[in-house]
Amino acid sequence: MQDLLGNLAMGFGVALSLQNIGLCFIGCALGTAIGVLPGIGPLPTVALLLPFTFSLDPTGALIMLAGVFYGAQYGGSTTAILARLPGETSSVVTCLDGYAMALKGQAGTALALAAIGSLLAGMVTTLLIAAAGPPLADIALLFHSADYVSVMVLGLISAVVMAHGSVLKALLMILLGLLLGSVGTDVATGEYRFTLGLDMLADGIGFVPISMGLFGLAEIMINLENRGGRGVIAKAVGSLWPPLAVLRQALPAMLRGTAIGAGFGIMPGGGPTIASFSAYSLEKKMAAQPARFGHGAVEGVAAPEAANNAATQSCFIPMLCLGIPPNALMALMVGAMMVHGIQPGPSIITKQPELFWGMIASMAVGNIILVILNLPLIGIWVRLLQVPYAYLFPAIIVFCAVGTYTVDNSTGDVVLMAVFGVLGYVFRKLDCEPAPLMLGLVLGPLLEENFRRAMVLADGDVTIFVTRPISLGFLLAAAALLAAVLLPSIRRGRQEAFRE
């Protein structure tokens, strides 16, 4: 306990420096702005803004990127409530009751509930990370390379199970990510692999051009097909102070949402989307009159908003402590850390305590900034919502091109981005989700390295994966998940969870 307080104090010392508060604020504001704009979710937002952080020190850069991430997540909820436009998949359920409330003239109440729920969930989860991080990292230090291989397999399998759509296609996308991750110089032998004789591929394919192409450009191509389709923006926001009775009704839902969100965030493959869907269906099941849901039920806004914010933050735990990103966005954060020369993993807490605790404390700071940004300043975001897409998307394309170029001053990367934009379009037409690919891309090199090391240590004996108890446990969990999702009865339940 003493330790925890001391560490948090150190963290706040870092997070509350003028520069870091500023960066956190800029991150949150940029994230919210881009999250509010239709058609851009947190993933491309973080990818887009990544190049801006290269000139910062690592702690500042990560604080800003984390701010962008939860800012964008939050911006999506604002548009979900005001315009029935989910900025990203995790705020889809907020549309149902949030927009219904807005139509009834209670937009202000809905926004306030979302803000309070997120703040509460964010604070609780921040404490959870601070408390659970170090012991988890201690456990992770016991891992051998074979155990790492198995936990990564578990992570990849869970990503498949949690993704909506075909399990087999998600597996294929992961494999493609793993293959793309092997492009470049082989670390062990120094041989070039799949470089096609191009110098730019010798260091591997960067994840910035791939993510900008798959998520940024492909998104625009799809959006330009289904033009129009914008909902009516709720005009009057109404009072931002929710009546006490409403708050009393919402508070238990917020707490349940926080618990669900924190749990799903830590789980490999989990994240905000599945958390908010689960929280919503739980509230609906628990309610005395489930029929209220979809017509402006207070719990239907409070619970999923708390859940998605809790998950947004708790998914940092496996990323920071194990070095294993539980979802595609955390994979991007791992990439960002590596650009700054930091290898996420159990040793980060002891080796770079300022970075670890500073980042955690900055999440608490960021949550407060978000409330300030989103309640008093709501008018700005409403106006931003009205920017026509015809002006918006050329700006995004120009920005993608310049952003990708500046990462490495390479025009080749820009070409690569265009190629992956087209590929992303094709994948979408074939119902293949691109997120698992990113996870495979980032985990691939780690997986290969540990696989090879494990095999060298075990002298080529593959049974090592089932004779080591830790590894066996992870593999059994992965097998159980895969079996569960392939069994028809459970598959039906999963489809139901993703409907609506």
Add this chain to the structure above:
Amino acid sequence: MPQLNRDLLTGLLFIAIGGLGLWLGASLEAGTVGEMQAGYYPRLVCLLMVALGSLVALLGLLRQGELPERWHWWPLLMVAVAPLAFALLFDSAGFALTLAAVALLASLAGRMLNPWRMLVLAVVLVAMNIGLFVFVLGLPLRLWPRI
């Protein structure tokens, strides 16, 4: 006659990617499990991809699936062409003119703006990006064409 559908096409696409990987990586030595060389892991991934791709294709053949949604070639083409123009022009034309070209090509993708508005948008975007990347971030980008 089996019908083309999304699953079948997906399977075929990934069989092709896996096959391409195997072909490109054919010269890499695989080594043994105990002492893996550069080729072992990529080959394993490619083989898995071909196997799984075949399964998806087979399921697609057996099941009655949907065809992919209609393709819209124009946005696909233009959204890809705009960054390609950046890559092509940047070294010779400099930042300002390149961005103008990219912005114009990009706004063509939407076919929503008249030429006058496109021009204004392009000028605004060029100014914004130069302001941000050159003046605020101080990146050493050459603004004008090499003479």
